[in-house]
Amino acid sequence: MLKRLGIFIFSSILLLGISGCDDAVDDKNEIWEQSPVFESGGYTMIGEEGRLGFIYDESEVMKFYPNKTQKYMWHFWGDEQELDGKFTVMATNQDDGEQVPLLTVDHLSGPNNGADRHIPSHLTLPKEGMWKLDAYIEEKLFGTIYVEVHKE
Structure with missing residues (x-):
């Protein structure tokens, strides 16, 4: 049970980090x-x-x-x-x-x-x-x- 919870938390943090990178790329590609x-x-x-x-x-x-x-x-x-x-x-x-x-x-x-x-x-x-x-x-x-x- 604790192992599954740890994997879930790790996966969630990883996904948040990846989505944050996508936002940074979108900001850089924004047309001023x-x-x-x-x-x-x-x-x-x-x-x-x-x-x-x-x-x-x-x-x-x-x-x-x-x-x-x-x-x-x-x-x-x-x-x-x-x-x-x-x-x-x-x-x-x-x-x-x-x-x-x-x-x-x-x-x-x-x-x-x-x-x-x-x-x-x-x-x-x-x-x-x-x-x-x-x-x-x-x-x-x-x-x-x-x-x-x-x-x-």
Whole structure:
């Protein structure tokens, strides 16, 4: 009886481990798409409407190009407590998983363009392809924006 129970427990753990691997493979094969655009304060932004975004459009001035620094104004919506603290952004390339620390600022500025907080930034991504920008406030994930870096 104990032997059968031991085999059952071992088999269950093994199956959970295998299914966890399948999930990891599925995540890696997930197709990323550029985040949607939305309007706020008379500006077009890319990101999560009502949560996180930065001023962006498809003009030559605002697109991302490899190793080209551009200015972007980040906007945040939320309550005071979750918007207080250090803001950091980590960028991940979909093709090879390369991670790049993109931005770190000690605190966010006040309301702007319909958002509760904002911060100007200069951003540079090293190569073309789809990138995931994970935005953190005080090391807690606040939101994610997906952008495409175009060929020069």
